[in-house]
Amino acid sequence: MKIPMLDLSEQYQTLKNEMLTALDQVMSSSHFILGDNVKKLEADVAAYSHVQHGIGVANGSDAIHIALQAAGVKSGDEVITTPFTFFATGGSIVRAGATPVYIDIDPVTFNLDPKKIEAAITEKTKAIIPVHLYGQTADMEEICAIADKHQLAVIGDAAQAIGAKHKGKTVAEYGTAATYSFFPTKNLGAYGDAGMVVTNDDQVAENSRVIRVHGSKPKYYHHVLGYNSRLDEMQAAVLNVKFPHLDKWSELRRERAAIYTHLLNEQLGDLVKTPVEKEGNYHVFHQYTIRVEKRDELQAFLKEQGVQTMIYYPLPLHVQPVFKDLGYKEGDMPESEKAAKEALSLPMFPELKQEQQEYVVAKIAEFFKK
Template identity: 85%
Template sequence: MKVPMLDLSEQYQGLRTEVIEAMDQVMSSSQFILGSSVKKLEADIAKYSNVTHGIGCGNGSDAIHIALQALGVGPGDEVITTPFTFFATGGAIVRAGATPVYVDIDPVTFNIDPEKIEAAITEKTKAIIPVHLYGQMADMERIAEIARKNNLAVVEDAAQAIGAKQNGKSVGELGSAATYSFFPTKNLGAYGDGGMIVTNDDETAESCRVIRVHGSKPKYYHHVLGYNSRLDELQAAVLNVKFPYLDEWSSLRRDKAATYTNLLNEKLGDLVTTPVEKEGNYHVFHQYTIRVEQRDELQKFLKEQGVATMIYYPLPLHVQPVFKNLGYKEGDLPLSEKAASEALSLPMFPELKTEQQEYVVAKIAEFFGK
């Protein structure tokens, strides 16, 4: 059996007629830049996030960068974040002119450990970027409390967590702003790049809107140095078709996750560490990530058996070559480094079949001689 990491073809076949009609409407309108499709998506995603503003932009990486700039983060500032994340998180901080300060993770959730944040705060600290990794929110209540106490901005990197909740609060409600990615593989994915910033703050929202169009307001009058980072109208049209299905897809992902967990616990016991959904959290399982000591050997074996897997992420940001100047070394953040050597993400998408999951788990059990 072949089990792909992700298969978008079945989803597309179910939406094909709606998608083609939506794209044809854009073509017929000849309104390709920041038109009605973008405005609708911005309003819908803002409402979904229980905030007042949505600002579409070119991609999730730009969303973080623009949000930081809108919140006044710049040269000389420090931004505290996790090293166990995609490069865009740290890259956006540096692109804004600031310095990333990495603190270690909670090994259970893979998210930043809020109890390690306060010790990293200095007079230069301007913001915190928690990353809601794999679809589960970091401890936003504690992070927001720390931020208020120290007068810091909080930008939630929610690239993998649209629809996630914590004690009834949505992504974006507890931070200064939150950012989404609509990369095709995401839970709500476009057919190309796309991103969005959501916020409750009017001033931050207006700054984001200005920054995404070269810093101009009105057009051709530039008061800040901005960027060309607008959400494409065609991508917004696709996302408007997909968005009404998002909650159903999230529910299906949670069902698939429960199936994996039950099968793995039954067949392998403590040989494999399965994901934990913290109390009060609503995990949307962008990825289903296990921990296993023989990770690389297991991945190689599964590939030979037709099972695709991914390692998110093999090298934490604090020891990436491009950040060598920050002065970190191996051993500085041991929990992140250990997670990077053990984390393995299994196939996960709403259309994943139970027999495919059973095959995946059977092959993992075979690897361990179970």
């Protein structure tokens, strides 16, 4: 059996006619930049996130960068974040002129450990970026309480967590702003790059809108250094077709996660650590990530059996070569480093069949029996 990590073809076939109609309407209108499709998506995603503002940008990385700059982060500032995340989190901090300050993760959720935040705060600290990894929110009440105490901005990296909740609130309702990625593999994915900043802060929203168009307001008058980072009409049209299905897809992901957890616990017991949904959280399972010893050997075996898996992420940011000047070394973030050696993400998408999941788990069990 051949089981891909992600298969978008069935989703496309289901939405094909509606999708082609929407794209044809954009092309027929000849309005390709910041038109009605973008405005609709911004309004709908903001409402879905229970905030006032959505600002469409070119991609999820730019969303983080722009949100930081819009919140006042500048050269010489420090931003606290996790090293166990995609490069964009740390890279966006540096692009904003600031210095990333890495702290270790909670080994159960893979998210930023709030208990380590205050020790990392200095007079240069301006913001905290919690990453809602794999679709589960970080401990936002605790993080925001610390941020409020020290007057810090909180920019939630929710690239993998649109629709996720913490104690009944969306990821965007906590802190200064949150950012989404609509990369094609995401739970709500475009057919190219796209992203969004979502916020209740009027000034952050206004700053973000100005920054995404070269820092101009009005047009051709530039008061800040901005970027060309606009969500285009074609991608917005694709996302508008997909958006009404998001909640259904999230529920299907949760159902498939429950199946994996049941099968893995039943057949492998303590040999595999399955994901833990923290009490009060609504996990949207962008990834279903297990922890295992002999992870690399298991991945190679599953590949031989036709099962595609992914490692998110094999090298934490604090020991990435590009960040060597920050002075971190192996051993500084033991939980992140251990997770990088054990984490393995299994195939996960709404259309995944139970028989496919049974095959995946059977092959994992076969590996350990050997």
